[in-house]
Amino acid sequence: MARPSSSSEAGSPRLRVDLDLPVIRDYGALLRSGRPLIDTRAPVEFAQGSFPGAVNLPLLDDEQRKRIGTCYKQQGHEAAVRLGARLVSGEVRRARIAAWADFLHAHPDAALFCFRGGMRSRVTQQWLFEEAGLRCPRIAGGYKALRRFLIETIDDEAVHGDPLVLGGRTGSGKTRLLRRLANAIDLEGLANHRGSAFGPTATPQPTPIAFENRLGVALLRAGAAGHQVKVYEDEGPNIGLVRTPAALYRRLQQAPLVVMRVSDAEREENSLREYIDDTLADHIAAFGETLGYERFADYLVTSLDKIRKRLGGERHARLRREMIQAIARHRVSGDRECFRPIIRALLFDYYDPMYDYQIEKKRHRILFEGGADAVLAFLDERGTVL
Secondary structure (H helix, E strand, O other): OOOOOOOOOOOOOOOOOOOOOOEEOOHHHHHHHOOOEEEOOOHHHHHHOOOOOEEEOOOOOHHHHHHHHHHHHHHOHHHHHHHHHHHOOHHHHHHHHHHHHHHHHHOOOOEEEOOOOOHHHHHHHHHHHHHHOOOOOEEOOHHHHHHHHHHHHHHHHHHHOEEEEEEEOOOOOHHHHHOOEOOEEOHHHHHOEOOOOOOEOOOOOOOHHHHHHHHHHHHHHHHHOOOOEEEEEOOOOEEOOEEOOHHHHHHHOOOOEEEEOOOHHHHHHHHHHHHHHHHHHHHHHHHOHHHHHHHHHHHHHHHHHHOHHHHOHHHHHHHHHHHHHHHHHHHHHOOHHHHHHHHHHHHHHHHHHHHHHHHHHHHHHEEEEEOHHHHHHHHHOOOOEO
């Protein structure tokens, strides 16, 4: 494509209304597709939360955005536009356009957005066309419209959805089974957290806004696949630092329960694999062998400290000493069996009594109970297994 003529860098980034560049208004189709997105908002806005598949390639950095905002309040729109043209000109402008163009060459189906679908996304779209000959669609209404659409999607699920909740004692393997289901909504996966004191992973959780956006997209995609019934793991309202939206959580607390019953020996093994083997591997993958082990050791002790009050001072102190000793032995030998007595004590003396108390309050909701294979067979009859 021949490159269109450039507008003057010295002047205001005036918008060419005759360009007829593409605009996306079907938010559902966009978000279901997994299409790559260019978030042109400033980094501070992006850090608060964006959408799955979005990368932050801002028109304005944080300082530039702050200066333009101050100018707008003090001197008005035209002065703010002129300041923006001065701040993003010359080499800065060329670098911005090059970054957008590089992303579009790698992801030709990408779309772009700013906060409200206004000046920033229009300028980005225009510059890409005029300087690089690329026609990138912008999203009408921008971030604000997409966010509102996803919140409405979650609210609609809370009212009209048909959820089924998968329960079971700690270590039963609920999450692994859930990930075998075609219609699962994996709240822990979306939150990047296992939903307990020992729930943190090697990588950070999404922000609360990003978690809600991920959840909304997951619901959209499950609906598009034809799944009216969706299966969730039995969770508390908080999953680490994020929270299941209140209306949806209330709906899940009324939904039928399918309960997995797994032997204690299998629960021990599941817990050792998940909280020792897999967690250590994740930390090493994220931070390297030496720092990864340090982070893993800190994770174990810090997680235990989170439940100090519930354990009681004496029991916590004893388990903490045993944990530190087990870490030291494991670091040398690699034998994860030294963690087994601690796992056993936490499962049977700490988590089980809490679970038994909670499940009794939910017994009227139990639709089916059985081992993993029986639960899969039960769900398979309802067409939920991949």
